[in-house]
Amino acid sequence: MTDIFSIARLPRIEFGAGSAKKLPDILARYGKRVLLVSGGRSFLGSLHWEGLNAALQAQGFAWEIFQVTDEPSPQLVDEAVASLRGGRFDVVLGIGGGSVLDAAKAIAGLLKPGNSVMDHLEGVGPELPYRGPATPLVAVPTTAGTGSEATKNAVLSTHGPDGFKKSFRDEQLVAEYAVVDPDLLASCPxxxxxxxxxxxxxxxxxxxxxxxxxxxxxxxxxxxxxxxxxxxxxxxxxxxxxxxxxxxxxxxxxxxxxxxxxxxxxxxxxxxxxxxxxxxxxxxxxxxxxxxxxxxxxxxxxxxxxxxxxxxxxxxxxxxxxxxxxxxxxxxxxxxxxxxxxxxxxxxxxxxxxxxxxxxxxxxxxxxxxxxxxxxxxxxxxxxxxxxxxxxxxx
Ligand code: NAD
Structure with missing residues (x-):
């Protein structure tokens, strides 16, 4: 074989039906203060959340929920960071489709640095290098499509005639863990x-x-x-x-x-x-x-x-x-x-x-x-x- 190639950072991966049950143990590696970024009813209204909620409570976790209901914008990320920063969280848990995972990824990236995501978006603004540190991210997809649980970029969008879809991209944004549980997909229409x-x-x-x-x-x-x-x-x-x-x-x-x-x-x-x-x-x-x-x-x-x-x-x-x-x-x-x-x-x-x-x-x-x-x-x-x-x- 003559190819020469490099493999960029990947998350640790837990795959398989029921793997979401491992989340409390995975989260505990980083601490007990969790920022849960999730969507609307598709996960937070489900029996899966009831089960996880009970397990987190039983094991003494404290968490806050930030909901993302649409493809995330830079403004949403900036507002989330402004209201949630200050060292309150040991770990960010993103559970949802690509929109939720991208929002969680961008928020986890900026909770500690605290600057605007516009500083880093490709092709928009000053494109400053991202220096971190990122808060550890655990990514749990509820759709089977984007693969965002394994990527280093968060896609952010603004809509309308001057709209754009651009990435905040850095290897430090890659999730620590991707937990891929096909059971969470059962409600997909x-x-x-x-x-x-x-x-x-x-x-x-x-x-x-x-x-x-x-x-x-x-x-x-x-x-x-x-x-x-x-x-x-x-x-x-x-x-x-x-x-x-x-x-x-x-x-x-x-x-x-x-x-x-x-x-x-x-x-x-x-x-x-x-x-x-x-x-x-x-x-x-x-x-x-x-x-x-x-x-x-x-x-x-x-x-x-x-x-x-x-x-x-x-x-x-x-x-x-x-x-x-x-x-x-x-x-x-x-x-x-x-x-x-x-x-x-x-x-x-x-x-x-x-x-x-x-x-x-x-x-x-x-x-x-x-x-x-x-x-x-x-x-x-x-x-x-x-x-x-x-x-x-x-x-
Ligand atoms: P989405 O996250 O926008 O979700 C679409 C809808 O499905 C939402 O209403 C959501 O609430 C609902 N939903 C999610 N899980 C569900 C479930 N299990 N049951 C029922 N409803 C459910 O859609 P998506 O396609 O997963 O993500 C799209 C976004 O991901 C786009 O912004 C796209 O650009 C981005 N993306 C990112 C990457 C990356 O590497 N970061 C790669 C590809 C796409």
Missing amino acids: SHLIAANGMDAFTQLLESFVSSKANPFTDALAWSGMEAVRDGLLPWYENDMDAALGREKMAYAALLSGITLAQVGLGSVHGLAAPLGAFFPIPHGVACGTLLAAATRVNIEAMEAREPANPALAKYARAGRLLSRQAHGDDSAAHGALLRVLDAWTERMDVPRLGAFGVGEADLPRIVANCRGSSMKTNPVVIPDNDVGKILRMRL
């Missing part, structure tokens, strides 16, 4: 299963073909893609294998966070940022609706200009994996990959961009704002007119 599943798969496929991919991330991305192939539709369709499907998706999402944090993403995530900032499009829906079109454009660009690009053969391998067919010829395997992605999008009713008010007149503004960090690891450089083509296929 089908539209969330679809959007999050497509987000996880997009992260796996984009990191698999990333220009920075390495053998370590390839192995994880492959295992994650296989888990999505086997788990997503059974869980979405609530068939006999739904519980197993849920477990596979929790695993796939975790791996997708690990791989994206190591080697980056691609054009789908490049576009998901302005789309999510300018329009009310949930992140996973943006990924799900664009993935097949963006994959098609990448494949065509490499066939035309870079036939030796290793990502082209990797797309073919992914096509063989998803279709479970040998497809001797790479171009047949590319076709199979695109057919599976299109079929998932249709079967799970992933909406088109037009459903959120995106029209032809909006494309120049979206294209002009898509070249953030994700676009830099797309396996092939795609010119603006090809980016527009991706969007047009999904209007």
Whole structure:
């Protein structure tokens, strides 16, 4: 093997049904004063919270709850830090979807330093280096999509014509523990299963073909893609294998966070940022609706200009994996990959961009704002007119 690569910091990981029961023991390693960042009713109204609440009480923990009900903004983080700082907490426990985990991550990062998150956001403001120290974070996902439990970035958004989605990113923000308990996903409605599943798969496929991919991330991305192939539709369709499907998706999402944090993403995530900032499009829906079109454009660009690009053969391998067919010829395997992605999008009713008010007149503004960090690891450089083509296929 000739590759040379580095692996950035990862959280300690507890995976499996019932693993949330280990939380009191994990938290106690850091102290007994806990800031619980969580969502609305999806966790705090559940029997899981009743059980954890009783266990924390029995073991003498003290905690405060900070609720996050939407994708977090820099303002939300700054307000939380201003009201919660002062050395009151030994550990931050984030339990929720990607929005909650990102808010918890940013708050844990700034509780001690106390400055504004705007100081560190990529592409906005002074981009000062983050020096920490971060308060230890324990991250517990309740959706199977973002992989935020394993990443070093918190995505923060502002909405409207001048809106943005930008990351506060530093290795010190990586959670101390990721506790991934598929039982916490049981309440996810089908539209969330679809959007999050497509987000996880997009992260796996984009990191698999990333220009920075390495053998370590390839192995994880492959295992994650296989888990999505086997788990997503059974869980979405609530068939006999739904519980197993849920477990596979929790695993796939975790791996997708690990791989994206190591080697980056691609054009789908490049576009998901302005789309999510300018329009009310949930992140996973943006990924799900664009993935097949963006994959098609990448494949065509490499066939035309870079036939030796290793990502082209990797797309073919992914096509063989998803279709479970040998497809001797790479171009047949590319076709199979695109057919599976299109079929998932249709079967799970992933909406088109037009459903959120995106029209032809909006494309120049979206294209002009898509070249953030994700676009830099797309396996092939795609010119603006090809980016527009991706969007047009999904209007
Ligand atoms: P989300 O966290 O915004 O949650 C969506 C909805 O689902 C909310 O109403 C929430 O209350 C509800 N919900 C959560 N868990 C539930 C459950 N078990 N049962 C029922 N309802 C539940 O959605 P998300 O897709 O998990 O996160 C999206 C955010 O994550 C976006 O801001 C995206 O940019 C970000 N993200 C971050 C990273 C990262 O590495 N930091 C990676 C990808 C995406």
